[in-house]
Amino acid sequence: MIVSDFRVDRIQFEKASGWTIKPEGACREDQCVPLRGAGAGESFDVRPVARVLGMAIVEDPATGLSAIGPHTSGRALSSAALPPIRLPEWRGGTFALDSLRGSKVLLLAWASW
């Protein structure tokens, strides 16, 4: 998540991070992390929320841009449930991997390099 200002919109944060801010805290799938007052309101300082969620904050002083890294929980996968993945598809549009429910899927990552 790239930001030019640490004050972010709640919707922007939720869309970029995959975490939803609720009264009980930041929630994703079946996990909720108490925020102890951080993340309140329609816009908030993302830094205390990032700290609670173990998200690295990297700043680039030359451009004034910062990047918020992903949540750290010890393992890349905290659940075996496939997280929501929507990516552009070769034939056009965006493809949601969960549209393949009902089929076995081999997701194969490759690259031109």
Place this chain on the structure above:
Amino acid sequence: MAMDTGGWDAARPFLEAAHPSHPALIDQEHSLDSLLGIVNVPSGVWIDEAGTIVRPPEPAFARPFAETMPQVVAAVADYVSEVASLPGVLEAARNLPIGPGRRVDPDRYYAALLDWIRKGPASPYALSPSEVIERSRPMSADVSAAAAHFELAQHLHRHGMSETAAAHFEEAIRMQPENWTYKCQAWACMNPGSEPTEGYNRAWLEAVNKIGIENYYERLEL
């Protein structure tokens, strides 16, 4: 799924050659590196009918060995012949730890995949949820920082700020050294060209020689 900062421009030649009938996606932001724990390509993730991961990312040459390695070596030989390349690149490709009894055994992976397709959850290769989580890559503060540096680097690179981007690419590589998708993508961005370049080959060979080509892929544990 192509992991390419260059987007469809980078992936198009391969997709046009392959004419895939399956969904062909692009992860231009490399978001699945941290989301799923992908660190090299090709990597495979198995997902069952209910949307549950039954095998987390691992080296996945999903074709029998007799088809795989000749293609890999031929592809490397093709571009090595076009570039005033460094000695050692083709030899390194030939020594990739791919083959019967090697770190990555495409025949065993192919057989395991077919077994799972036929038997579903009864296949011994379908892991339990706790095994999937345990086998997924460690996610530390450094890995989160590496992802943040990489995202910033890509953003800056796309906006023409290549020197600033390079510093963040280097930090991403330093903070998650086992992530070859970050390395290779960074070198591709820093050595632009539609064909492999000497700069890219030099960086790849140097990094590979540091760890030994036999360690280029993590061991496939079936």
